[in-house]
Amino acid sequence: RKEVEQDPGPFNVPEGATVAFNCTYSNSASQSFFWYRQDCRKEPKLLMSVYSSGNEDGRFTAQLNRASQYISLLIRDSKLSDSATYLCVVTPQGGSEKLVFGKGMKLTVNP
Amino acid sequence: DTEVTQTPKHLVMGMTNKKSLKCEQHMGHRAMYWYKQKAKKPPELMFVYSYEKLSINESVPSRFSPECPNSSLLNLHLHALQPEDSALYLCASSQRTSGGSTYEQYFGPGTRLTVT
Numbered sequence: 001r002k003e004v005e006q007d008p009g010p011f012n013v014p015e016g017a018t019v020a021f022n023c024t025y026s027n028s029a030s031q032s033f034f035w036y037r038q039d040c041r042k043e044p045k046l047l048m049s050v051y052s053s054g055n056e057d058g059r060f061t062a063q064l065n066r067a068s069q070y071i072s073l074l075i076r077d078s079k080l081s082d083s084a085t086y087l088c089v090v091t092p093q094g095g096s097e098k099l100v101f102g103k104g105m106k107l108t109v110n111p
Numbered sequence: 112d113t114e115v116t117q118t119p120k121h122l123v124m125g126m127t128n129k130k131s132l133k134c135e136q137h138m139g140h141r142a143m144y145w146y147k148q149k150a151k152k153p154p155e156l157m158f159v160y161s162y163e164k165l166s167i168n169e170s171v172p173s174r175f176s177p178e179c180p181n182s183s184l185l186n187l188h189l190h191a192l193q194p195e196d197s198a199l200y201l202c203a204s205s206q207r208t209s210g211g212s213t214y215e216q217y218f219g220p221g222t223r224l225t226v227t
Binding site for chain 2: 032034041042043044045046049087097098099101102103104
């Protein structure tokens with residue numbers, strides 16, 4: 001089983017739609033979780049850290065389910081500018097300096 | 112300011128050339144990273160420096176040689192590369208890990224390397 005698994009899509013949605021991404025991780029010792037966004041030919045940019053209690057930033061909500069070992073990202077009222085690849089990122093163990101990236105989910109929001 | 116800068120933006124080099132990639136951050140971060148990213152793939156970790164000391168080398172070929180002259184600077188020296196080494200090379204920095212927590216990494220814009 002891969003350390004981090006995401007459905008790569010592509011995901012094509014109309015503007016205004018709600019999109020949900022899930023990502024599973026294999027190592028129960030993983031402690032830190034992040035969502036990054038990467039635009040074409042650009043660097044990954046931190047979108048959100050994912051906390052045990054879940055967190056929300058405007059139209060974006062991230063949640064962690066330790067029992068089932070997955071994290072999720074919900075995007076509400078999607079905008080054209082949300083089109084990007086979304087990368088699920090975890091640490092293989094607590095306090096590790098190493099991040100493990102999922103393959104990324106490509107989202108296209110259509111007018 | 113969460114800025115990491117990298118130079119050059121683009122680099123074309125022959126297989127016999129020697130070149131260096133540079134990365135700089137002024138966020139006071141004490142961990143710095145080199146990643147390699149091929150098209151349509153996620154970034155792959157190459158090296159980690161923590162407090163200017165190499166802490167992780169992900170079995171990278173010796174034709175890639177990292178250097179951390181001080182806490183703000185990170186270099187990647189390139190020598191005798193192969194065409195398959197063509198990729199986007201990303202630098203990142205973060206606060207050093209503390210306890211069981213890993214801090215967010217902030218990426219530079221990358222150097223797009225082509226080996227001919």
